[in-house]
Amino acid sequence: MSAPLILISNDDGIQSPGLRALCEALLPLGEVVVMAPEVERSAVGHAITISDPLRVTEVDLKLDGVTAYACSGTPADCVKLAVLSILPQRPDLVVSGINHGSNTGVNVIYSGTVSAATEGAILGIPSLAVSLDYRGSGNLEPSKIIARRIAAGVLETGLPTGTLLNVNIPDLPAEQLPPGWQEGHGYDLTVHGKSDWQDHFDRRVDPQDRVYYWLTGQRREIEEESNTDEETLKAGRVSITPLHFDLTDHRAREALASWELFKPA
């Protein structure tokens, strides 16, 4: 059997240290091809480009054995284009990251990093997103080991169709990470939490006296469940949340069933 083909993308752009670290981490597992946005594309959600052409440029990342392309599109575009048009065969795994900053709670909805993995899952390929909860040190070495352990597990076992894994890693020195992290044990199987942002817009005036608005905000924790992504990360543990893109709110369906709107005519 030939080595697995691993597609790597991100939303921080082709030149990001996290992307480089992810390549180094996964090279021992198979053949690595990168297709990443040519510039940073954070908070683009699951945007795809339909009204403009996409451009692709080969980039030399100076990493032996890695072929890399920069794309003018979004993270979801990168994965779609690589899988459908660029790669010689269907990849065995899509990995997005390592993102500079966590992707938990409502951030998951806005995240370009997660959207690259979502696109992989939509295409039926086992996919994961990896984010480091950057808080200053940003040492990527532990994250590389953790990402490799999880990727190896997914390559071995596969994932249910339509499921992707959202991995969040605390920014801690190796000795403060939970026991077993280097051997690939003791990670937490979490749920997607509800922590969000207390957003507001700065109203400012430009040099031409025109008003503009700039989004800003503080993280807010609203956790009704235990075992959430954000809570696990804050406890200094590695969070792995299985996500899907079936958005049906089944609980609400029951509540709504008695509405007039759904009465037979």
Added chain:
Amino acid sequence: MSAPLILISNDDGIQSPGLRALCEALLPLGEVVVMAPEVERSAVGHAITISDPLRVTEVDLKLDGVTAYACSGTPADCVKLAVLSILPQRPDLVVSGINHGSNTGVNVIYSGTVSAATEGAILGIPSLAVSLDYRGSGNLEPSKIIARRIAAGVLETGLPTGTLLNVNIPDLPAEQLPPGWQEGHGYDLTVHGKSDWQDHFDRRVDPQDRVYYWLTGQRREIEEESNTDEETLKAGRVSITPLHFDLTDHRAREALASWELFKPA
């Protein structure tokens, strides 16, 4: 009690006929304010703008009683900015649409129309997205009545926190719509389906001999469940799907629980 305040947005842009139709439809229910993208922003998913300023311009839609603003951002930006900075008070309802084309199956993930309603739900406001499965005639009159009926129902009953409604309306002459549609009965409470796109990229060469790629594809129906959004729409019925943005794949959680990665160290 004062009239409800209704915020309208979309992804087809401030000048779209569907937006105008929605304003006309909802004016009898309360005060209507529009904040919509200044240009078309389809397939932007839940993108928000964090690295650029947002601009807002008041626009005269020539509709008595409607205040309207065009925004330089995405649909999600429009709703966030209107609620947090522009509106005099918190709206009672956010309605996005009427979209030119259905938003069912995997399209829901890419949809800017749905993302405007998702942003409303994230902000804790009852929200709905309305799309017409445009197939030629595009007569918006039945959709106006249906949108008003559903909006009135939501204003009266509210929605569970975190739930939004995704409404899809077939493009049929009035007499072919299901019985009761004018009175607000006989709509279908559906689930988010799995129909997707058989995507491919056209590889082309520009006048400067540089390669570019353009996304194209055909709709593909993959329905494992009955009662899906797409199937209901194709049967000529009005589909209302309650969606949420808790993305946890609970079924996968059970399957993954026995993985080595989650064993205690």
